Amino acid sequence: MSTPTKRVAFHTLGCKLNFSETATISRDFIRHGFEKVDYRDEADIYVLNTCSVTENADKEARKLIRKAKRRNPNSSVAVIGCYAQLKPNDIAEIDGVDIILGAEEKFNLLNHLNEIDLNSGTKVIQTEIDHVHKFTPSYSSGERTRSFLKVQDGCDYTCSFCTIPLARGKSRSDSIENTMKIARELAKTDAREIVLTGVNIGDFGKGSDESFFNLIQQLDSLDGIDRIRISSIEPNLLTNDIINFCASSRKFMPHFHVPLQSGSDKILGAMRRRYKRNLFEERVTKIKSIIPDACIGVDVIVGFPGETDVDFLKTYNFLNDLDISYLHVFSYSERPNTDAVEMGGVISKEKRTERSKMLHILSDKKRRYFHDKFVNTKRPVLFENMKNGKMLGHTDNYIQVQVDESMTLINTIHLVKLSLNHGTVVNGEL
Ligand code: SF4
Incomplete structure (x- = not known):
């Protein structure tokens, strides 16, 4: 038996x-x-x-x-x-x-x-x-159209609010040769889009003579994949070389996600981030100057210890003035074994919620404004799934689009004319 x-x-x-x-x-x-x-x-x-x-x-x-x-x-x-x-x-x-x-x-x-x-x-x-020094490359296979390829793990930074280095260890990655092997395996699946993922992805290759820039150059020639996105990259590691390369690549999408965390230099210092707001602004200006249609998402934390109303307003005004497309807003939350927990100037939960709400409203405004710029233009859309009778997908520059079409479009890329902007999603016609 x-x-x-x-x-x-x-x-x-x-x-x-x-x-x-x-x-x-x-x-x-x-x-x-x-x-x-x-x-x-x-x-x-x-x-x-x-x-x-x-x-x-x-x-x-x-x-x-x-x-x-x-x-x-x-x-x-x-x-x-x-x-x-x-x-x-x-x-x-x-x-x-x-x-x-x-x-x-x-x-x-x-x-x-x-x-x-x-x-x-x-x-x-x-x-x-x-x-912990071992690195195991991985890729997701839950979604049919898109796969998350892990190219790096761990982090050597010491941001004062973060426990990730304690849970995931030192920064490490595989060689480009081995990463490409896994990427080629992934390219044989149904996925048409890869999202490069890691804890501190810009640190790829640290300690070797390879770099993240070298990796994306190799990935650009990967057969069987139409689109590649970089999930999130620290502003100090997003070099001109990387931006220039993405601008000229047909595979790397005009979409960046860059953590800012605060628009106050005082708070950035207390967070032990490795840049000041000027550098961030300069990165956004650089992207927009050579890829005007690029979508730029930004992470921000509100309510970090010592963040006064003035500090928060600095963040708010800084983001308001920047040419970015949406925000991911996080309310600071205390983590055991971090330095931030010991810092004075704790911000009340009510204030954290209030600041978070203000930035959510700002994010909606930014997104709507970004989408508006593309109404009546045509963009390539990769169709991903069906919801409420509509076929949904994303443009190259990460605008969510819905069309009145059938499931047959799934996992295909089509040129779509964008019409009515609903805020988070835009209507489109094939
Ligand atoms: S916030 Fe990001 S860069 Fe900072 S320590 Fe955590 S994982 Fe590293």
């Missing part, structure tokens, strides 16, 4: 990096004969890839572990990811967890599951983050 196929279910919390890593681990299981099922279904193994940014990380993990055990009380539960690296002992106290793997070990989950005795209590396998 043959052994029944084992079923494995994954759930991912947090960022795109986590999603690409889960996808890589799940492909490993499938290669070894497992059947992948939905996390809501009955499985033999449940894998939870956690995030440390979620404030209620343990609450969320507890809920998901309980859910898994309810579906199948005899299942094994594995917890991996940033929360598993940072607080393995907290997770070990949650009933029903069989194995917890830190940053270095998560890609060996399958081996560890084979080796451990699942009836002997929770097993924690975690290396001190200072000793």
Whole structure:
């Protein structure tokens, strides 16, 4: 009698990096004969890839572990990811967890599951983050049209609010040759667009004679992929070479996402960011001068300790005057083991909410204004999914477009004339 196929279910919390890593681990299981099922279904193994940014990380993990055990009380539960690296002992106290793997070990989950005795209590396998040096390239495979390719991990910066270096370790990446191998594997899937992902992507190649600029030059000749985007890059690492190259490339899209965090030099200093507002402004001006149609997204944090009304207004006015397209607004939240937590000048929750609202309104205004500029023009759109009877996709410069067409358009690129601007989405005609 043959052994029944084992079923494995994954759930991912947090960022795109986590999603690409889960996808890589799940492909490993499938290669070894497992059947992948939905996390809501009955499985033999449940894998939870956690995030440390979620404030209620343990609450969320507890809920998901309980859910898994309810579906199948005899299942094994594995917890991996940033929360598993940072607080393995907290997770070990949650009933029903069989194995917890830190940053270095998560890609060996399958081996560890084979080796451990699942009836002997929770097993924690975690290396001190200072000793984590391995890099495992990954790519996501959840969406058909777009895939997130992880080319770099970890961060050597010491921003005073951030726990990512504690959870993911030092900056590291693979050689260009190996990264290209993975990219070519990805190019054989259905995906037509790649989003280059990492923790501090501009640091690719650090410590070697290769750089992020060298990588994008190589990726530009990748067959089987039509579009490449750079997920987010620190302003001090977004060099003129990179901008000039993207301006001349047909594959790299006119779309940049650059974290600013604050428009006050005093706050940037307290955050230990590696630039001042002048540099940021100069980067935006450079992009716009050679790629006038480029979409520029900006991350900003409100309510950092010591951010007075004057500091916030500096940020607001700075962003208002900059030629950018949208904002990702984060309210500062205290993280254990960071320097920012010890700083005075705590901003009340009410003030954080109020400032966040103001920047959300500014973001809507910026986006609407950016979209307006392209009404009555034609842009290439990659169609991605169907929602409320409309086919949705993004232009090269990241405008979300909806058209009255059928599913047949999915995963194809067409020239679309943009018409009515609804703010977040613009109507289009083929
Ligand atoms: S650059 Fe700063 S905010 Fe970004 S991951 Fe590194 S330490 Fe964290």
